[in-house]
Amino acid sequence: MKTQRWQHSCLTIAIAALSTAAYAQQSKISDEVVKIGVITDMSGNYSDFAGQGAVTAVKMAIEDFGGKVLGKPIELIVADHLNKADIGAAKAREWFDTQKVDVITELTNSSVALAVVKLAKEKNRIAIVNGALTARITNEDCTPNSIHYVADTYGLAKGTGEAVVAEGGNTWYLLAADYAFGALMQEQLTQVVTASGGKVVGALKHPLSTPDFSSFLLQAQNSGAKVIGLANGGVDLVNTMKTANEFGIPQSGKQTLIGLATVITDIHGMGLKTAQGLTLTTAFYWDADEQTRKFSKRYFERMKKMPNMIHAGNYSSTMHYLNAVKAAGTDDAQTVMAKMREMPINDFFAKNGRIREDGKMVHDLYLMQVKTPAESKYPWDYYKLKAVIPASSVTLPAAQSKCALLPKS
16 A cells, blocks of 8 residues: 555656646746737838738748747737838837837848847847848847848948959949948948959938939939949839939940849839849849749749748748747747757758857858840749859958957957
């Protein structure tokens, strides 16, 4: 009888221990839900660049993951920052403080992204930047709580600038959007062009959502520069290219137009007749291989357009975050960040990608040229590959970084 009572007692203790362990595992998800917030431009200049397409990509990732992680539901909330840093920051603060959001992602518009990254560090949550391009995010403004996933001004400037100068485009005139992205792109491209043996002969900044680019392009045209670099995006880029064609700039054969932050939805918006010949650097092309086509066709079924690099990056980064939560067994910010840095990224978006200590997702970029209408054989057949640019060539070297988190040797 004593033996039976002892065995029963041991069994009771074992069951209790297992129950306690199971409860502890469940309790590692704060508030019993993993909450993802998307802050993006839903209605302005970058709404096609990111916007609803980015939201759809994040939704697809959540659905493909199964809608739950570690047995807990995954929730998505969305806000429009209206391209205003104060609105984006206020929404992020509200989400962190009252809605217990675990991660804020997307963040097109560099000024908005920088504000939210700062808040994520303050609140010990995670910010994943996909749409904003300023390299400050992983340089002087790096944090242990943020990731810059798709591309940045350093990589885009270096990839495009070096290639164009090597082909004879050694004098440049820059037209840049007048905010954090445009200013840094102008600075970094000037450094790349100069180091490559070229020269920037002039530059102008224009306000976001400029209605008329005539005066800006007249100055660029009159500069005599062989290359006119366009450090803008979204509706601004489309309108710049349309005006340039009205002025006969690409048709003259004297000046080449270069897109420094161009995505495929921009090309679609302006049409191949306007965009043909444009050189650009991208992190993703929907028609690159079977993996990219498989994802893109699923995306097309929902959006009736092919994804650009921002849309694809939002899917990939969301999936990487959720896999890290699962692997870490918790949604604790620092534990998940460590797991995201530890786990390699191999999917349709990036091969052998990795997240450095400064938050930079290191991966290859692609130098593309827009096809002529005659070269395009089917809908959205817009790019021809000029070169694969290795990650090592388009990632800021650690020795040059101002980020205290990044080892310099």
